[in-house]
Amino acid sequence: MAGCESRQATSNAGGKKGSGADKMPEKPKVALVMKSLANEFFSTMAQGAKKHQAQDAQKYELIVNGIKDERDLARQAAIVDEMIAAGVQAIVIAPADSKALVPVLRRAKQAGVVVVNIDNKLDDQILKAEGLAVPFVGPNNLLGAKVVGDHLAKSLKAGDKVAVLEGIRTSFNGTQRRLGFEQAMKDAGIQIVDSQSANWETNQANTIAASMLNAHSDLNAILAANDSMALGALAAIKAANKTADVQVVGFDNISAAQEAIREGKMLATADQHGDQLAVFGIEVALKLIQDPNAKLDDHETPVDLITAENLK
Numbered sequence: 001m002a003g004c005e006s007r008q009a010t011s012n013a014g015g016k017k018g019s020g021a022d023k024m025p026e027k028p029k030v031a032l033v034m035k036s037l038a039n040e041f042f043s044t045m046a047q048g049a050k051k052h053q054a055q056d057a058q059k060y061e062l063i064v065n066g067i068k069d070e071r072d073l074a075r076q077a078a079i080v081d082e083m084i085a086a087g088v089q090a091i092v093i094a095p096a097d098s099k100a101l102v103p104v105l106r107r108a109k110q111a112g113v114v115v116v117n118i119d120n121k122l123d124d125q126i127l128k129a130e131g132l133a134v135p136f137v138g139p140n141n142l143l144g145a146k147v148v149g150d151h152l153a154k155s156l157k158a159g160d161k162v163a164v165l166e167g168i169r170t171s172f173n174g175t176q177r178r179l180g181f182e183q184a185m186k187d188a189g190i191q192i193v194d195s196q197s198a199n200w201e202t203n204q205a206n207t208i209a210a211s212m213l214n215a216h217s218d219l220n221a222i223l224a225a226n227d228s229m230a231l232g233a234l235a236a237i238k239a240a241n242k243t244a245d246v247q248v249v250g251f252d253n254i255s256a257a258q259e260a261i262r263e264g265k266m267l268a269t270a271d272q273h274g275d276q277l278a279v280f281g282i283e284v285a286l287k288l289i290q291d292p293n294a295k296l297d298d299h300e301t302p303v304d305l306i307t308a309e310n311l312k
């Protein structure tokens with residue numbers, strides 16, 4: 001990569017090659033590795049990170065990467081390997097899977113690269129088994145989803161029936177959002193009659209939501225673990241002529257969801273401030289580059305309920 005200083009293998013007690021930690025460049029290189037860039041949430045995240053770097057161009061360089069398909073774990077792992085080879089000093093990653101990405105991140109740490117986990121938390125048990133300490137910077141997804149579910153419950157009554165569109169089931173944030181929805185419905189005495197994964201994708205959500213509506217003619221609402229799936233559900237509801245009967249909530253606060261809320265087609269979503277989420281992670285990474293022995297505490301970021309009443 002242009003601008004990278006050359007690194008030669010160095011002999012040491014462990015016989016390992018030199019890494020980004022051997023000699024710190026004047027301006028460290030930080031790699032942001034995200035999930036699907038087809039998802040507006042992650043394109044917004046990238047824009048926020050680029051804006052931050054432009055404002056602090058003297059402090060660090062930024063390399064932005066993402067995968068096309070949220071389920072392309074092999075490609076995301078390959079990107080991490082590419083960033084290690086490029087000699088970056090830090091990798092800030094929103095992993096597509098909470099477990100499968102841990103081994104390649106272990107390689108990054110072994111190469112002397114600072115690793116910061118954002119958005120989707122890595123699995124604590126796998127990290128412990130690998131002997132890794134990786135700080136997590138992100139929202140409380142369970143709490144965020146419960147707040148959205150609680151808001152929906154106010155417009156329903158005990159005994160009403162709802163369905164859940166889950167994210168990827170091996171992703172921590174997907175699991176946490178499902179649990180938050182479930183807790184809100186349980187507290188309100190509302191029945192979850194169906195819960196299926198649409199893998200964060202609009203088209204899958206559209207197909208699954210159509211099936212849910214067909215199987216449960218008296219369905220009152222669909223809770224989607226992200227806004228992309230919520231949009232798929234909205235399309236299925238419209239096709240079934242049930243726009244007035246079935247409410248939808250989501251998570252992420254993308255622009256299409258905001259418009260749907262303004263138009264009264266969607267009830268609510270959660271804003272986890274995607275434009276700032278990577279920035280929070282980058283700032284933690286820069287601190288760790290300066291002081292590798294700094295405390296590796298997790299950092300909880302804001303998540304807010306978005307409705308027609310507070311939508312700007």
